[in-house]
Amino acid sequence: MDEAALIRLARKGDLDAFNRLVLAHQDRVFTQAYRVLGEVDAAEDATQEAFIAAYRKLHSYRGGSFRGWLLRIVTNACYDELRRRQRRPVAPLEPAGADDRDGESLPWMAAAGETPEEAVQRAELARAIQECLDRLPVDFRVVVVLVDVQGMDYRAAAEIIARPVGTVRSRLARARRRMQDCLQSFGELLPAALRLQEEAP
Amino acid sequence: MMKNKLSSRDWARLSAYLDGELSSGERARLERRLRGDVDLRRALDDLRQTRAALRSLPVVRARRNFTLTPEMVAPWRPSRAAVLYPVVRLVALATSLLFVVLLFRDVTGVGQPMLAAAPAMEMASVTEKAVSPLGEEAAPDAAFEAAEAPQEKTLPSREEPLPAATQAPSLVPDVAPTAEVIVPVASPRAALPLTLISGLVALATIGAALFLRSRL
Numbered sequence: 001m002d003e004a005a006l007i008r009l010a011r012k013g014d015l016d017a018f019n020r021l022v023l024a025h026q027d028r029v030f031t032q033a034y035r036v037l038g039e040v041d042a043a044e045d046a047t048q049e050a051f052i053a054a055y056r057k058l059h060s061y062r063g064g065s066f067r068g069w070l071l072r073i074v075t076n077a078c079y080d081e082l083r084r085r086q087r088r089p090v091a092p093l094e095p096a097g098a099d100d101r102d103g104e105s106l107p108w109m110a111a112a113g114e115t116p117e118e119a120v121q122r123a124e125l126a127r128a129i130q131e132c133l134d135r136l137p138v139d140f141r142v143v144v145v146l147v148d149v150q151g152m153d154y155r156a157a158a159e160i161i162a163r164p165v166g167t168v169r170s171r172l173a174r175a176r177r178r179m180q181d182c183l184q185s186f187g188e189l190l191p192a193a194l195r196l197q198e199e200a201p
Numbered sequence: 202m203m204k205n206k207l208s209s210r211d212w213a214r215l216s217a218y219l220d221g222e223l224s225s226g227e228r229a230r231l232e233r234r235l236r237g238d239v240d241l242r243r244a245l246d247d248l249r250q251t252r253a254a255l256r257s258l259p260v261v262r263a264r265r266n267f268t269l270t271p272e273m274v275a276p277w278r279p280s281r282a283a284v285l286y287p288v289v290r291l292v293a294l295a296t297s298l299l300f301v302v303l304l305f306r307d308v309t310g311v312g313q314p315m316l317a318a319a320p321a322m323e324m325a326s327v328t329e330k331a332v333s334p335l336g337e338e339a340a341p342d343a344a345f346e347a348a349e350a351p352q353e354k355t356l357p358s359r360e361e362p363l364p365a366a367t368q369a370p371s372l373v374p375d376v377a378p379t380a381e382v383i384v385p386v387a388s389p390r391a392a393l394p395l396t397l398i399s400g401l402v403a404l405a406t407i408g409a410a411l412f413l414r415s416r417l
Contacts, residue, residue, distance in 0.1 A: 015269060015271060015274065018269065019268040019269060022266070022267050022268050022269065023266065023268065026263050026266065026267045027260050027261065027262050027263055028260060029267075030261055030262075030263040030267070031260045031261040034261050035258070035261075040264070044263070044264075044265070044267075047263065047267050048267050051267050051269060052269060052273055052274060055269055055274050056274065122257075122259075125254065125257065126257075126258055126259070129254060129255060129257075129258055130258075144255060147220070148252060148255035148256050148258075149255065149256070149258050149260075151256075153220075153222070154217075154220065154222050169213055169216070169217050169222065170209070170213050172216055172217075172220075173209070173212045173213040173215070173216035173217070174209070174212070176212075176216055176248055176251050176252060176255075177212055177248075179251050179254075179255065180247055180248065180250075180251040183251060183254060
């Protein structure tokens with residue numbers, strides 16, 4: 001059954017149909033939450049909240065990219081979580097460790113067919129990038145995750161953050177510059193192969 | 202580094218160029234500049250490298266499913282505390298205000314003459330009637346007796362001699378101070394329990410509101 005049919009059924013209250021949509025999109029939605037919030041537990045909460053909100057607000061979905069619509073909801077859930085943290089900052093009982101803070105090294109994230117060395121290198125790079133992402137202002141972080149991690153184009157990203165395309169363009173450029181400066185301190189982590197990965201357009 | 206001299210517009214153009222988000226005119230202009238500007242080319246290379254690193258981030262697989270259960274999507278019903286709290290808070294505010302107003306009136310006396318004005322005026326008119334035949338030693342007539350009855354009600358504990366107008370209308374022709382004498386005595390006694398009650402109710406409702414708030 002295609003996505004449009006599942007959405008139609010879900011709108012009529014068919015929870016099974018909605019859950020099939022959840023299974024289809026949950027990794028992308030979770031990725032958005034994890035990259036913006038930087039913590040696995042908080043990202044899981046935001047993702048679950050987003051799907052509940054999506055089910056309840058399904059009548060307001062007006063067509064277009066369903067994934068984009070979900071990403072908008074989870075992005076708003078992330079903003080809510082960050083606002084909550086600002087209002088009630090909490091100190092963790094224990095320092096954040098590899099198991100709860102850093103999703104990159106968790107076993108379920110190992111890619112199939114990787115050698116241990118490649119896996120370690122990839123995890124290190126991902127950890128460095130996440131650390132730099134965490135240092136960005138949240139508005140920049142959201143845009144860079146939408147465009148560079150989720151692969152959205154500027155127009156789709158602008159719809160998700162409800163800002164003009166020009167705002168996406170300038171935020172993205174500034175975010176990339178800051179990421180560039182930050183990643184310089186992890187320079188040796190950037191593999192040479194990666195530098196040659198892309199050709200100029 | 203020279204590339205730090207690039208304007209933010211240049212960086213935005215380079216970034217959009219990598220994403221293929223420039224118009225054909227902008228793109229052509231930028232490519233012309235790139236051919237002659239080493240720093241611009243270097244900046245583009247650095248930006249491309251950063252973009253590639255970001256794009257190398259994998260989609261993170263969730264470690265659990267986020268499918269919904271009927272309980273999760275059951276219609277949301279606010280708790281009893283959430284329903285009661287705004288009402289109790291409003292009542293607490295109203296009773297607190299009432300208490301403050303009554304206390305202010307009791308302490309300063311402001312507003313009391315207004316409350317006692319009606320019986321005082323009534324009294325004044327009655328006494329005027331009673332003393333109208335000046336100089337005559339007429340016994341109190343029915344009107345005067347009628348005037349005394351409410352006066353006794355309003356001044357049950359008064360031990361001082363009553364003013365001349367109420368004692369012997371025929372002896373004292375000047376009865377103008379009647380209102381001044383009667384008024385201040387009656388209202389504080391009537392208001393005090395009301396102030397006390399409103400204060401207690403205010404305290405109780407504030408306590409209830411705080412309790413409900415802690416349950417939210």
